Amino acid sequence: MQVTPLIPATQALGRPPGRRRLLGAGLCLGLAPWAALAQEHYPARQITIVVPFPPGGSVDAMVRQYADPLSAILGVPIVVENRPGAGGSVGALHVARARPDGYTLVASSQSSHLANPLTQPRIGYDPVKDFENIALLGRLPNVLVVHPSVPARSFGEFVAYVKAHPGQLHYGSSGTGSMSQLDTEIFKADAGLDIVHVPYRGGSQLMTALLGGEVQVFLSNLISMLPYIPPGKVRALAVASERRVAQLPDLPTLAEVGHPQINLSSWTGLSAPAGTPPAIVQTLHRAIRQAATAPAMAASLQERGVFVPEEMSPAAFEQMMSERLARYGAVVRRIGIVAD
Numbered sequence: 626m627q628v629t630p631l632i633p634a635t636q637a638l639g640r641p642p643g644r645r646r647l648l649g650a651g652l653c654l655g656l657a658p659w660a661a662l663a664q665e666h667y668p669a670r671q672i673t674i675v676v677p678f679p680p681g682g683s684v685d686a687m688v689r690q691y692a693d694p695l696s697a698i699l700g701v702p703i704v705v706e707n708r709p710g711a712g713g714s715v716g717a718l719h720v721a722r723a724r725p726d727g728y729t730l731v732a733s734s735q736s737s738h739l740a741n742p743l744t745q746p747r748i749g750y751d752p753v754k755d756f757e758n759i760a761l762l763g764r765l766p767n768v769l770v771v772h773p774s775v776p777a778r779s780f781g782e783f784v785a786y787v788k789a790h791p792g793q794l795h796y797g798s799s800g801t802g803s804m805s806q807l808d809t810e811i812f813k814a815d816a817g818l819d820i821v822h823v824p825y826r827g828g829s830q831l832m833t834a835l836l837g838g839e840v841q842v843f844l845s846n847l848i849s850m851l852p853y854i855p856p857g858k859v860r861a862l863a864v865a866s867e868r869r870v871a872q873l874p875d876l877p878t879l880a881e882v883g884h885p886q887i888n889l890s891s892w893t894g895l896s897a898p899a900g901t902p903p904a905i906v907q908t909l910h911r912a913i914r915q916a917a918t919a920p921a922m923a924a925s926l927q928e929r930g931v932f933v934p935e936e937m938s939p940a941a942f943e944q945m946m947s948e949r950l951a952r953y954g955a956v957v958r959r960i961g962i963v964a965d
Contacts, residue, residue: 667726667727667904667905667908668699668700668701668727668728668908669701670701670728671701671702671703671704671728672695672699672701672702672703672704672727672728672729672730673703673704673705673706673728673729673730674688674692674703674704674705674706674730674731674732674895675706675707675708675716675717675719675720675729675730675731675732676688676705676706676707676708676716676731676732677708677709677710677713677714677715677716677717677719677731677732677734677737678707678709678713678716678734678736679707679709680707683765683846683848683849683893684732684734684893685705685707685732686929687732687762687763687893687931688705688732688762688893689705690922690925690926691703691762691913691916691917691922692704692705694916694919694922695912695913695916698912698915698916699908699912711741711745711748712736712737712740712741712745712800712802712803712964713734713736713737713741714737714741714745714748714749714750716731716737717731717733717737717738717741717750717752718748718749718750719731720756720896720897720898721749721750721755721756721898721899722898723898724898725757725897725898725899725900725901725902726901726905727897727901727902727905727906727908727909729897729898730759730895730896730897730909731756731895731896731897732762732893732894732895733752733756733758733893733894733895733896734891734892734893734894735804735891735892735949736803736804737752738752738756738758738894738896738946739752739804739807739946739949739950739953740802740803740804740807740953740964741802741964742950743802743807743950743953743954743957743962744801744802744957744962744963744964745802745964746963752946752950753943753946753947753950754899755898755899756896756897756898756899757896757897757898757899757900757901757906757939758894758896758939758942758943758946759894759895759896759897759906759909759910759913759939759942760894760895760909760910760913760914760917760934760937760939760942761892761893761894761913761917761934761935761937761942762893762894762895762913762917762934763892763893763917763926763931763932763933763934764866764890764891764892764893764931764932764934764935765846765847765848765890765891765892765893765930765931765932766846766847766864766865766866766870766890766891766930766932767808767844767845767846767847767864767865767866767889767890767891768844768845768846768847768850768854768861768863768864768865768873768876769783769812769842769843769844769861769862769863769864769865769879770835770842770843770844770845770850770853770854770859770860770861770862771783771841771842771843771859771860771862772835772836772838772840772841772842772859772860773857773858773859773860774838774841775794775841775842775860777860777862778860779862780862780863780877780879780882781882783862784816784818787818787819787820788817788818791819792819792820792821794820794821794841794842795820795821795822795823795839795840795841795842796809796820796821796822796823796840796841796842796843796844797823797824797825797831797834797835797839797840797842797843798822798823798824798825798831799824799825799826799827799828799831800824800825800826800827800964800965801824801962801963801964801965802957802962802963802964802965803824803964804891805831805843805844805845806822806824806962807953807956807957807962808844808845808865808889809822809842809844810822810956810960811887811889811952811953811956812844812865812879812884812887812889814956815884815886815887816884820842823839823840824965826965828849831843832849835859836853836858836859843859844865844889846891847864847870847872847873847930848929848930848931851872851930854873861873861876862876863876863877863878863879863881863882864876864877864878864879865878865879865887865889865890866878866889866890866932867880867890867932870930871927871930872930890932892934894942895909895913897909906939910938910939914936917933917934918933
């Protein structure tokens with residue numbers, strides 16, 4: 626794979642540069658000579674991508690999928706470091722406090738950069754102000770599933786059944802304040818459904834409860850549910866994404882069943898500490914886009930049920946995050962959600 630040329634130090638992203646908390650406009654005035662030097666020679670050594678979750682999860686798998694291609698493109702080693710804790714907040718905070726030189730990055734997700742900042746009162750970082758949000762690595766479609774004991778074969782039958790039996794079905798989440806809770810609450814409000822929340826401590830307990838019928842409804846990423854749908858251990862009713870998924874081509878999207886505003890596809894991205902020089906951010910952005918659009922990577926992502934990420938500039942990435950923070954924040958305030 627051809628190595629991407631280094632970006633000239635004067636080339637910017639069209640977005641105000643600077644570490645919002647520490648450097649501010651000083652970068653523009655040349656008051657941080659190390660930054661100019663870093664831009665001129667970047668990358669010159671190993672880059673560490675912090676995954677703020679344990680190994681083996683969907684975010685970890687996606688980052689490791691990108692590590693070798695990015696290493697080949699940038700010409701330096703890419704090391705993946707797992708720093709789990711507090712639902713992703715520990716690793717994210719570590720990178721927010723790191724030197725903004727492009728050598729310590731974080732895999733951002735809706736847990737670490739959306740749910741946690743909204744539901745953890747003393748998280749210690751702002752998901753927009755304390756990071757340069759570089760690029761998307763992929764989008765993960767979510768899927769609405771029910772336990773086979775629910776007598777609904779379609780989304781329409783499910784809505785009718787829930788409305789005829791308010792408060793009798795339970796939905797599971799991986800904890801109070803988790804994305805699975807926030808997504809389901811948005812779905813409930815939009816569809817006008819009364820389903821009772823049951824939080825669990827982690828995905829393994831939740832899956833045991835769902836497969837055993839202790840909870841009957843779950844809205845989560847497709848990757849985690851794919852092993853259980855074809856054998857009938859759970860029944861898929863609709864996919865929450867912009868388009869249908871190749872693995873379940875007959876499954877309608879929520880837009881197709883009358884809820885176009887519930888676009889709940891998850892995302893995984895790559896972010897750097899705020900104040901990382903714009904030229905470094907641009908170098909990383911272009912490298913990620915080169916890796917993401919390579920035929921082998923696109924095929925690999927699609928095989929895992931991940932949508933190949935669309936082109937989204939750092940500024941557009943930040944705008945998308947800000948919009949989702951506002952939307953989900955309204956849900957958190959309405960219900961009064963505080964993470965355990």
